Amino acid sequence: MTSSPLRKDAARNWERIVAVARELVDEGTPLQLNDIARRVQMGVGTVYRHFPTAEALLETVATPTLEALVAHGEKALAEEDPRDGLTGFLTRTVEAQVTDAALPPVAAAPADALPRTTELKRALRSVGTRLLGRAHDAGVVRADLASEDLVPLMCGVAFAANVHGEAEDRVETARRYLTALLEGLFIR
Amino acid sequence: MTSSPLRKDAARNWERIVAVARELVDEGTPLQLNDIARRVQMGVGTVYRHFPTAEALLETVATPTLEALVAHGEKALAEEDPRDGLTGFLTRTVEAQVTDAALPPVAAAPADALPRTTELKRALRSVGTRLLGRAHDAGVVRADLASEDLVPLMCGVAFAANVHGEAEDRVETARRYLTALLEGLFIR
Amino acid sequence: MTSSPLRKDAARNWERIVAVARELVDEGTPLQLNDIARRVQMGVGTVYRHFPTAEALLETVATPTLEALVAHGEKALAEEDPRDGLTGFLTRTVEAQVTDAALPPVAAAPADALPRTTELKRALRSVGTRLLGRAHDAGVVRADLASEDLVPLMCGVAFAANVHGEAEDRVETARRYLTALLEGLFIR
C-alpha cells in the first residue's frame, strides 16, 4: 500500500513531456502529441495518458506562468496606491503574454481543457477584479471599465505587439501600447 | 489571348465562389478550396484556377471591405478637425475588423497572396499615415505614436473585443475599447 | 480556293509551339501541353489541334535530328571502307542521343505517335541495315550482330553515358563507351 515506485517513473515522464513541450512552445513549434512522444522517447499512449489533448498539455505548460501572475496579483493588492497596483499587475500580465507563447492561446480560449486552468484563470480574474475594485473605489479609473474587460484588453495589447513585428522588441512595443491604453483608462 | 476581364461564364463562377466563400467566412467556417468546390458544384480545378490558395480567396472576400475603408479614409482627410478625422477612420477600421471576419487574418498577415491586397493595405497605411500626420502637426496626439502602430493597435482592439465574448455586442465592446485607447493616445 | 491566309497563321503557331517545346526539352523540363500553351500564349485547344499528345510534340521536336541522322547514314553508304561507314554512322547516332534530349525517349519508345516518326525510324533502321550488311559482306563484323541490335545498342550506350554522370562530358563518355563496344563488335 506504499505509494508504488511507478509513481516516481510516471512523475519523471510527466516532467519530461512538459519540459519538451515547453521547448517546442518556445521555438514556435505547434504541439502534436505524436511528435512529442517521439522526442521524449515514449509511446504515444503514454503521452496520451498524461495529457488527453494537445490543449491540456499546452495549458500545463502555461500553468507556472499563470500561477506566477496570480501570485503577483495578490502582492499587488498590498500596494499603497490602487493605481500602481493595477498598473503593475496589468503590465506583468501583458509582459507574460508576449514573453510566453503558451499564454495567448490559453488566455484567449473560451473553454479550458484542465480544471486547474479554469481555476487559475478564475483566480486571475478574481485578483483583477479586486485590483480594479480598489481603483474604482479610489475613483482613479474610468467608470465604464469592467473587470471582464481586463483579460480581453491584455490579450489585445499582446496581440497588437505581435502584429507590430516579429522582432525581439515586442516586449518594448507591448509596454508602449499598454502605457497608452492605461493613459486612457485612468482618470487624470 | 488578350487577358480579357474574364469570360461571362467564368465570371459567374468567380462570383459564385466568392459568394459562397463569403458565407463560409461569415459563419466562421475555415476556407478550404476542396470544400468550396463541392459547395459550388464545380470541379476543384475550377476553384484552383480562380484562386490558387485559400488565402487568395480570403483576400478576395476581404477586398470590398478594404476598399471601403480606404475610401472612408480619403474622405476623413477632408474633415476639419484632425482629431475627428483620425478618430473616425480608426473607428471605422475597428468596426470593420469586428464585423467582417475576413479582415482580421488579412490585416494581421505579414504576407499577402494577391497584389491587389498589398496595394490596398499600402493605401490603407498611407491614409492612416496622413491622418496621423495631420494630428501630429496639430499637436493633438502622443508624440510616440507612429503610423506603424495604427494597424497593430486596431488589430489589437478588434482582437480584444473578440476575446471579450463571442456575442453580438462585439461592435459595442470594440467601440468602447477603442474609445479608451484613443483617450490615451490623444493629448488633452 | 486559294490557300487561305489562316494557313500562314497556323504555320506560325506550329513553329512557335515547336520552338518553345525545343527549349523546354533542352532545359530538361517535361513537356506538358497546358504548360506550353501558356508559354506560347495560345489556348490549350490550339496546341492540342497541332499536337494531340505530348509524345507527338516530342517526336516533332526530335524530327530534324532524326532526319539529319538518316541523311548522314545515306552519305556513310558512300564511304569506301564499310567499317568506317558503319562506325561513323553509329558515332553520330550516339552523339545525337546524348546531345539531344528529345531523342532517347523517341528512339526507345516501342510505339510512335506520328507516322512521320515511324517513317524516319524505319529509314534509320534501313540505312543501319545496309551499312551493317556491307560490313557483314566484308566480314569485318561479328556474325551474331543483327541489324535489329543497332538501335538498342546505341540507346544503351547513350543511357550508360547518362548514368555515368550528369556532367557535361557525356559526349566524351559516350564516345569512349562506343569505342569499346565497337572494338568488340568488329573483327580484327
Place this chain on the structure above:
Amino acid sequence: MTSSPLRKDAARNWERIVAVARELVDEGTPLQLNDIARRVQMGVGTVYRHFPTAEALLETVATPTLEALVAHGEKALAEEDPRDGLTGFLTRTVEAQVTDAALPPVAAAPADALPRTTELKRALRSVGTRLLGRAHDAGVVRADLASEDLVPLMCGVAFAANVHGEAEDRVETARRYLTALLEGLFIR
C-alpha cells in the same frame, strides 16, 4: 522504446507490403503507396510508417537482389582467372538488371532513399573495383576502363536489352550484348 527488430505483427505487415510491392514491380505496375495500402488492405498510414516514400519501398524490394550480387562478387574474387572473375560478376549483374525490374531504377538513381541501399551500392562498386583492379594488374583489360564505368555500362547493356524487345528473350539478348562489349573491353 528500444528500437526492437519490429514487433511480430508489424513485421508481418512489413512482409506483406514488400511482397505485394514485389508483385507489382514484376508486373510492371508503378509503385504507389496508396495503391499498395489498398491492395494489402491496410491504412495508408501503415504503409507510410513502414516506407516513407515509394523509392524506399522499391529499394527494399531490390535489396535481396543487391545482396545476392554483392555476395556473388565476393566469390568471384576467389576465381583463379581475373578475367573470368570479372566476366562472371558483370554477367550476373546484367542478368539481375534484366530479370529484376526493381533494379534498373535503383541502380541508375543518383540518390538513395535508404542507407542500406547506399551501403549495398557502395559494396557493389567496391567488389567491382577490386575485380577490375585484378584484371588491370593482369593486363587483360583496356587501360581506359575505370571502375566508375562498370555500373553505367551494365545499366546500358540492360537498357539496350530492354529496348531490343519487351519479349522474354531479354536475358539472352543482354548476354549477347555483354559478350560483345566484353570482347571490346578485354585485351586479346
Place this chain on the structure above:
DNA sequence: CATGAATGAGCCTTCATTCAT
C-alpha cells in the same frame, strides 16, 4: 480555327486517436 474555362480522377501526405500487445 482558336480559345481557355471546366472537369475531376487521382495521387500525395499528415495526424489525432485507438487498441492489441
Place this chain on the structure above:
DNA sequence: AATGAATGAAGGCTCATTCAT
C-alpha cells in the same frame, strides 16, 4: 502502465482532356 503499430478520414494539389463560346 507503457508501448507504438495501425488506422483512415481529411485535405492538398496537379494535369490530361473536353467542349462551350
